[in-house]
Amino acid sequence: MKKALRLLLALLFYSQLNYGQVISIIGSTSPSGSWGIDTNMTTTDNITYTLNNVVLTTATDPATTGLKFRQDNDWAINWGNANWPSGTATLNGANIMTQAGTYDITFNRSNGTYTFIPSGFFSIGIWGPAVDSQNGFGGADVDMTTLDGINYTLSGFNFSSGTAYFRANDATVNVWGSTAFPSGTAQLTGPSIPVIGGEWFVSFNRITGAYSFTYPSVGILGTALSGFTSEDTDLTTTDGFTYTILNLTLTDGLVKFRKDNTWQTNWGSTDFPNGTGTQSGPNIPVTAGTYNVAFDRSTGDYSFTSTLSNVENSRLKVTIYPNPTQATWNVAHTTTIDRIELFDVTGKMIQSFAPNAMQVQLNGANLTPGIYFVKVKSGSDFTVQKIIRN
Template sequence: MKKQLLLIVALLFSFQINYSQVISIIGNTSPSGSWSIDTDLTTTDNITYTLLNATLTTATGPTTGLKFRQGHDWPINWGGNFPNGTGTQDGPNIQTIAGTYDITFNRSNGTYTFIASGTEPHNIGIWGPAVDSINGFVGPDVNMNTTDNITYTLSGFYFSSGTAYFRENDATTNVWGSVAFPTGTAVLSGPSIQVTGGEWYVTFNRITGAYSFVYPGIGILGTATSAGWGPDDIDLTTTDGFEYTILNLSLTDGFAKFRKDDSWDTNWGSLGFPSATGIQNGPEIPVTAGTYDIVFQKSSGHYLFTNTLSNHQNLISNVKIYPNPTNNIWNFTHTATIDSIELFDIAGKTIQSFAPNATQFQLDGSDLSNGVYFVKIKSGLDFAVQKIIRN
């Protein structure tokens, strides 16, 4: 009996070995330096694979780089972005940057990371009077963020006019500087950077020394846009860091929000459309389909959607809603045909939609709870969002 059990265990173990999947990296920037020689990752669960202290070189174009693949063959392979992401089947070559990395890959969902290896962390900060106008170089750094120990970013910080360095691990012997602003290549022990006061989005590459100070990015996203809810916004442009614009943007019926630097840390929304003042973490903006010129002011949160096909700037000014507040029924009247009415709760969720196709309409609110609601009224290319109240 014991011999039979041992045989079964041995067969199961052999089955697992024979059918475990081999995951490797291959490419001219991989440790092998070749598209014909794989470097295998190791695994203990056939799901998460790792390779420690892998030395990679810099990719110089789309035909260079590396990929993950299964079984030392091309039918199953993954490519994507560097230094982390979710690999896609037959995706682009991963454009690596020279360095030594600890690599992980998840075979179930394709996620991967390249983390610069080494026993000492590389904390990068910005240091100097431009950061701390009172204490100057006696003051502390403002630490930057990183996901790969190579590229560091700082968002949402307001600088004073003055000088600054990039600094590693708070050590005065490890500083980078340059005379160039707002972009340049910093060198170790180089001159201090003369920063112009204001809010900047800062990037710094620890390996190459390349840096940039650019205006914070403002983007729009949501179901009304082609971007959906992310992760990447549709960017607006700016010349002063305060007013941002985008022209001839096609939108569908749906919702949208503005946000800064592709992050939900700072975002604006409101139930007003086509013009209102967005508030931080406000409700989603109810958008009516059309092609718009959009203006957004970062300092105030005010926004304006101007329909490029409308001669009336999309604003209905002569719709009457009465009584408001009401106990049950709201009456809507307009000098033109009311094409549609959408009812939203205070959070921006659609409750009901109507298509009156008439100049008058009654909305029965007897099934609604007491409180504040919003209606979006559409007539031709024009529309308005108004607040209604049930007592």
């Protein structure tokens, strides 16, 4: 009898050791509507926790509304991230900015990944050795997100080289595959997809089977464009690391770079026109102008190069001398010069005047040594030329 009791106690201890963590959601937009009452999730492995058919409300203020995941009904361990409807929650992170609806929720306690999928929609995941190189098809799916139950996406996941399927509701009988990579049309019970290792932005259409693995997108947005709530202006890339956009016109304002059109991964800095953006760093202060923009996703390095630096067009036959100079340039033209504008290398105008003469002196004595650009207008014609202050 004592031996049986000891065995029972050992089993209970083992159960508590392996399944002892209670994970819940809590917050003003959770089912309880309170930051003081938890709604517990369920698990079979103490790693992946789920909660289905959960009614949530809309978060309106990131400081006071939204929800979080927490452990053992205690604030000592809690996770959050403002991104919605999926992301990677961090310890003591921001409130999750929910949208009203009924959702099936999944949370991974080990890596912090979470998804909120509208209830009644298929759960679509990517499954196989390319997702879990150690366990292969014996491992779990990485869930994709959807807003309509048809189009599913996955952002910010690093794949191993290997094969994978799309599958529905974690069931091996509902798998789609194809031999094509990086894009193709997957067929039900088709062959596994040969994935090349790396970070990919994945899209999948549950109805047509169309899928693609593309480089993560990097966009720029902010008040210097159409605001921080508008769509990103995407840069282009050929390798998934270096991104560029040419002739981007900006106003005085602020911008940030971000990945895959979400705030989960974004970069900023106080430096302009060149700098190194840090994760969730400050907004970049931009001076009005037209720029060629470059961004390196691996280092965060960025540059805004004024397109004036590329202008050597001379529809006007203007003579500027001496150039370089330490003090004054003489600007001469065969007809009347209506206006002269002086710009620094960022495109910021620092002088503008109307000489109404064929020859004029441009004073650079108070300028910092470096490269400048002078725009000379006469009638409907103009020219922009590079000048140097020694």
